[in-house]
Amino acid sequence: MGRLSHLLLLSVLCLFIQSISCEYVLIRENMTWDEAQVYCRQYHFDLVTVQNYEDWTNVQKAVQPALTSAVWIGLYNNISSWRWSYQNEDISFYSWSESQPNNGNGQEECGLISSIGWNDRDCSTEYPFICFKENETEADRFAFVNVSRTWHEAQSNCRQHYTDLAVIHNQTENQVLTLKMSMEGISDSWIGLFRDSWKWSDEINVVGMSSINWMTGQPDLRNLNQPCGVIRPDGLIDDQLCSNTFPFICKTLEVPAETVGRPYDELMEVPAELVGRPYDELKTKKQIVRFEMKSGQNVNDPAVMETILQSIQQKLTDLAVHNDTTVTWRVQPDGNVFTPKHEDEEKQNVCSHHSRCV
Incomplete structure (x- = not known):
């Protein structure tokens, strides 16, 4: 249980930690953007998020060897967020x-x-x-x-x-x-x-439109169509109707063995925009975390899930995470929290241990 708790904590703090590596997973089945998002959140972590040129390069390396068409990434534009x-x-x-x-x-x-x-x-x-x-x-x-x-x-x-x-x-x-x-x-x-402009599936705002390697003349969707982003075989980004179907890229999180057990304050880097700001001025942030565990018990049993949740909450308390932090389970469409892992997916680890994974 100790390793499980550390994995969750480091994932919660992944916006500030520079030593978490990530794994990109190419799913070949065609789905709409919403279906792809549900799949990635159910079996992995989320649709892929990339914030800088290095991340774009890593994603391209992951998908280009086997890529024959555009694929969904976590980019979307919610025109209803007024x-x-x-x-x-x-x-x-x-x-x-x-x-x-x-x-x-x-x-x-x-x-x-x-x-x-x-x-x-x-x-x-x-x-x-x-x-x-x-x-x-x-x-x-x-x-x-x-x-x-x-x-x-x-x-x-x-x-x-x-x-x-x-x-x-x-x-x-x-x-x-x-x-x-x-x-x-x-x-x-x-x-x-x-309203919001372009965002990522994990609710991170796009750093700037210039950080996205758009095709010439893109994005260009008009009217009430909610646009979603794909990456093409040439590495350029295009916007498409979210109801179109494409293969897609999920991301997972991995914690290097050398970071397990280290105090979290040794791993954190506070963003410049937060330095000197009082805690009560910071907005509440929701972070969705995906992790794996092996158990001979039925981990979807309510009593087992409650025991795991209490252990995670206690670990956060022990590590001095603010006491207004709450942890809850995300229930999947089938009513379960845990889902057996599927192995019939192509995986390629393309992040170094010093890449930022958000």
């Missing part, structure tokens, strides 16, 4: 115009308000914008800035001089804004609406 700039607040009230949001140019990730409703637009487009002031009366809550800026410039301005870009919670507030816009002679204004 929320407010202020505290990343979820949206509880919607007032989209007809046929909106439509991701019209394939890059519409910010929202504006007009006389006929909300619309999604390219964040780099310049519009006037509306800020809001917290703890003000309804009459003084919103501030109109009739200077055209990009969405991110508008966000920065609002946060500097007010609270944030406007948040709209109900139809009354929506009508107040549209009426004031009409009185000001403004047709379109940025508000605090935005």
Whole structure:
């Protein structure tokens, strides 16, 4: 049980640890992106995530020798992840115009308000914008800035001089804004609406579009199609309809023997953006961990699973992981937690022990 607990801990901390190696698994069966994600999470860890040129090179080495078509990777773009700039607040009230949001140019990730409703637009487009002031009366809550800026410039301005870009919670507030816009002679204004751009299946944000080795002219999917990413035999990345079917690449995690039993603080590297920040300012993070175990018992027995879970939780406590960390099982579609490992898969270990595996 000791090795099992260490494996789980190191996986939870894999965003900060540089010594975990990974194994890429090419699955030849054609599946949709969603089906491939379920398969990888059930039998391995997740669809493959790559964050830099070295990772791209390693993935290419893993798949190119046997690759004859494009294959799914963990890249996807969720056009339904709309929320407010202020505290990343979820949206509880919607007032989209007809046929909106439509991701019209394939890059519409910010929202504006007009006389006929909300619309999604390219964040780099310049519009006037509306800020809001917290703890003000309804009459003084919103501030109109009739200077055209990009969405991110508008966000920065609002946060500097007010609270944030406007948040709209109900139809009354929506009508107040549209009426004031009409009185000001403004047709379109940025508000605090935005959504995620490209992400990885394990919910890690893409470092930057330049880090992805896109084909020329890609990504180019339009309208309401949710795009997902494939890697082609030439190593270039293309976007495809998630409902299309392709082979796919899963990733697994391996912990080198020399790291087992070492204090986790010897293995951690704190990212620069977290240095000096209070713990209570850090967002809650969910990490999905996959591990293997051998046992003569029925590991899907509730009593056995509870014993394993308690042991893992105790190990986290012993290693001074914050006490608000919780560990739960992920239940598979068949109702089980553990699934017998399939051996009929091609495997190739292409990560060095000093590669970053996320």
